[in-house]
Amino acid sequence: MDWMDRERNFWIVGGDLRQRALARLLREDGHTVHIAALEGEGLVAEPLGPGLALAHCVILPLPVTRRGEILHTPLSREEVTLPQLLDWLEPGQVLCGGMVDPQAAAAAQARGLRLLDYYAREECMVANAVPTKEAVGPKPYRERMATSR
Template identity: 40%
Template sequence: MNKTFGVIGGDRRQAELARLLAEEGRTVWTSGVAGCPDLPAQAAAADVVILPLPLCREDGILNSETEDLPTSALFRRFSPGQLLLAGQVRPAQQIEAENCGLTLVDYFQREELTVANAAATAESALQIAMEHLDRTLLGMECLVLGFGRIGKLLAYRLHGLGAHVTVTARKPADLAWIRAYGWQALETGRLDGALCDFGAVFNTVPSPVLGHLLLAQLPKGCLCVELASVQGIDLAAAEELGLPHVWARSLPGRMVPAAAAVAIRDAVDYILKERGDPV
């Protein structure tokens, strides 16, 4: 018997995910998804319930554009026989689900999805930068803070557009890889005195990196693009210093929701196959 799917909460990528599943002939009900039919009872009773990425937009509140719903109340709508899938599940929500006897799987822990999400974020970050710059990236000195998945892919794309790329990292091995790619390498904790030439800075590090003292060393007009969910660039200080800046969070859901939905659909299918469930 084919599984039924409930898509609950989220942003445009959840709406695209519901559409994609329906186009594939699957039975899908939606709730709390902007632009989709609101069928909370049917969605909550589905065999597989797909919750947002991230699961919460603030502590204990479901990430939804249509309602403010505590996850503790949401989980009480489900039964132990269902499979719940969500992205970036916090420990508190995992405990809430376990206390209700529920199986909650974090699909964002799958490498294939995190890589696809990083690629979408990197590409979208370039679009954001181009929209806010009055110059081309060709020949521009660009700084990427952090050498994780997003940092690697963003640096690669900037290089492909002809930018002069500098990347920061903390680990000696990462610094070696940055140099091996042909980019300039800086230690993340040793940026003082090395910031005077950049036209754009992209942060991927979810902890403080550029405060007021370091931001003051950037040229006037340097664009600061914050990509982390927790600010690594002090955007209030950037505002005070007159630096152009943008906090570009949740870019896949905002900029490329259809591609983001495909990545989530694929991750869901992999999880079901690994569990021996029909897709």
């Protein structure tokens, strides 16, 4: 049995539409998903607390932080700092975040946490670049394709 065949406990803290989609997909696969500082589309945010210590993986936004220690939470009114989050975690827990800055990596390491940078993977950078380019380009992809037919 593969480890993903068993139910896992995920916390998704902060982020944007990508993290919303991930939360939905993980729930559809039968995993327990808790959300903090990420509201909308039927997601109900929970306060940070002792339940974080039970997480198999804590998923952080892309980028993890903005303005120093503040987590990137564009879809929430809540402001969460990295130390607030790390205070609830236990040594050995796994965190995944995108574009992890050296200060965040050092803070996690000092607490005995494993912080993995998913954006450092080439396939993530490439997959993220296409929708980003389309979003900022002159015409959305679908619109250009419709007019080119």
